[in-house]
Amino acid sequence: MRNFVRFLFRRHDVQIGLIVVIMAACFSTISSGFLTPGNLMDMLESYSVMAIMAAGLLVVLISGGIDISFAAIAAVSQFLVAIILVRFGGNWFVAFSLAGLFGALLGVVNALLIYYLGAISVIVTISTMTFYFSILMFVTQGKSIYNLPNWFTSDISVLAIPFPVVVAAIALLLTLFLVSRLTIGRQIYGLGGNPEAAKRMGCNIVGLQCFVYGYSGFMAAVAGIVQAHRVEEVVPYALIGRELDVLAAVVLGGASLSGGVGTVSGTVLGIVLLAVLQNGLTLLGVSSYSFGVVTGIVILVSVSATAYAAKRQRKRSIRDAI
Amino acid sequence: MMVPRELAEHDQPEPTPAFVEMLGISKRFSGVQALRNVSFTIRSAEIHCLAGENGCGKSTLIKILAGVYAPDEGTIILNQQAHSHLSPAASQRAGVQIIYQDLSLFPNLSVAENILFRRHLAMPSRLVRRAEIVKQAREVMARLGVNLPVEEVVGRLPIATRQLVAICRVLAAEARLVVMDEPTASLTHHEIDALLETVRGLKAHRIATVFVSHKLEEVMRIAERVTVLRDGSKVGTYPASEINRYRLTELMTGQKFETSLKPAFSSKTPPILEVRGLTRRGHYEEVDFLLRPGEILGIIGRLGSGRTELALSLFGMNPPDAGEVLIGGKPARLPTNRAAIRHGIGYVSEDRLSLGLVMPQSIADNIVISVLKKLTGVLGLIDGGRRRKSVNHWIDELHVKTRAPDRPVQELSGGNQQRVVLAKWLATDPRILILDSPTVGVDVGAKVGIYQIIDALAARGIAIIFITDEVEEVLHQTNRILVMLSRRITATLDPGKVTERELREAISA
């Protein structure tokens, strides 16, 4: 029993879960507005875009890469789809399919550059981020699109759950299915854990990378559509700057920047943690400029705790090995 | 390129058909000619040993067969089809399975998933069947007669267990040829016996095995044919019946070696190291011994006897619970390895990959990493000239086979990496040097090289603790032998007065 408890506490997601619960408890005693159904649903809704992007990024991190360009991909796809919808009309199916297609294509471009140039993924995706975003700003001259169709901007909910939350839930479940139940998901873990071994076992490395970055681009574009639906307009620079928040949430959730490690449940907790923290601070009337400071501290503490645990683990395994 | 197979038909008649023929293979790595016109034939269901000194190209030849590297020249005839090179997938489809020297496991996946990873490749988008994977993994382990924790993540397992996982992985594949690149380097005697038995079992199933090992004793026990490489060229292929250990050593190195006992060590100098009643519960108990400058003290014991734990304690990495250590007659506290290094203790680890080297860094950086202070000149900057001199000195002295000292260590062959570890410690100019299995995975020629280095160090007055599980080695290379069994020193022996058999019995009792 004691061992079981100890085992539980060593698990990263249990630790994060505990922190969330403690924080939520603190905020709800200080501010009565925190634990109300209305506030909780608002919170879920406003973090759903981030959750969809995180689902895509998680898969890239598991494969041992990183994608910085997904917010730019989301902005580009969002813009292209908005133009098409405004000019030709359409429906939700068309909107998501087109966005997914654009996003996946832009993601595959990342993968091919990474594979054939042999460059590291940070550098490649930072470059493509700048490139995609600059082109977008050049073409739009920074102008927003306001005249989106009515069906696109009107509120929808399924069983009283807002549409963005539904999409986020589907994205996360799909990712869960991908990484834990599909063989390609397990290959992605293998690739992240030991790329050389994956190559030697005969994994199709370029195929896996196209899939992974394509998936991240796909999810980003879907998130872009959801975001446009929420704010009822397409602003070219609205999503820029979100990439680091998303990355922070995924890493908070236990995904490793060196690849091979990460879970969907952890990612969800990472987002919830950031959401509770930022929402609670707002309710307490803390200036939104200090968000960054607090978020930064939480991430730093969490990441160093993980790194420290990994170091102890390594020491222990060396001891065991002798 | 696909040409019919008539090409090699004029070779001498073969009793069993060839499973794979590698003809005239050459491979060059930026500056190093790793293989030069090597031909290598493996017959169906034979047990073929590939022997040669460190860096002679064994692993490279195997990687070409596996499709990891493409040869610069040569043809590979597999399943009656000629290929200029293979891909990993094509090689595996033809039934070639490799156990790599570095194991190539996935540290983040479970034992069962590692063993059956190939099932994930069968068809990309299919469902994972966990229960089936675990069941099949258990079946494979039963065939090898081992019991591993199927659900445990491989990265948490000790090296020897990982090696068993790698062996299980090839058994799980539909192999027609299994290549094992030094599979026994960190196994216990019992596990080696089981493995050799498995290799014979594979033969019974008409599966061929290529076995790379530096333990000639093993090679002679199971090989049917032996191919010897030297310096990237093939020396020849011989039936095992025509060859013995001495002949094999000669073929591998091109020179003869004789071994003799060391003269008895006698010295009046006061001991440099004195260990009294040292204990760490669960690791080792009540260890006492003396060590004098210039003496080579052998500690022989099997994996798990407590030998490595004791060594780590002396190196400050495994603090004891009780007892004391005196260095130069004065009590010394060794809470960290930095303290140990300050006291002039050096430690060459058994597991060179995780304790000894920074793999992506250059050979030069690895050698000087622990002596940077000594190489600083004006303003505390590193003196490039002195650094270069020191590096070249050790590369020469230990015959590290490399093109340039600024190449990353991971490019070196396994045995040459071992020498770099040794160079790193010698550069610190230690008074006491602990060598934990320094010749594991090192070929005979290089072993002799390392013995000569050890002798030279001892002659210079360095006290040496030489830990090993090879009886012959401890008999010929040390002045005094401590036998470690079940976490205790059970005997102190004089190499001149004990036979190989007695010693073998003493360590297994």
Ligand SMILES: Nc1ncnc2c1ncn2[C@@H]1O[C@H](COP(=O)(O)OP(=O)(O)OP(=O)(O)O)[C@@H](O)[C@H]1O
């Ligand atoms: N990727 C590489 N890049 C550059 N040189 C390499 C590479 N791989 C091997 N070499 C060089 O090729 C030669 C043959 O190496 P190989 O690993 O085949 O030796 P080996 O016979 O397996 O030796 P060991 O017994 O030490 O494992 C060595 O000189 C080595 O330094």
Ligand SMILES: [Mg+2]
């Ligand atoms: Mg090798």
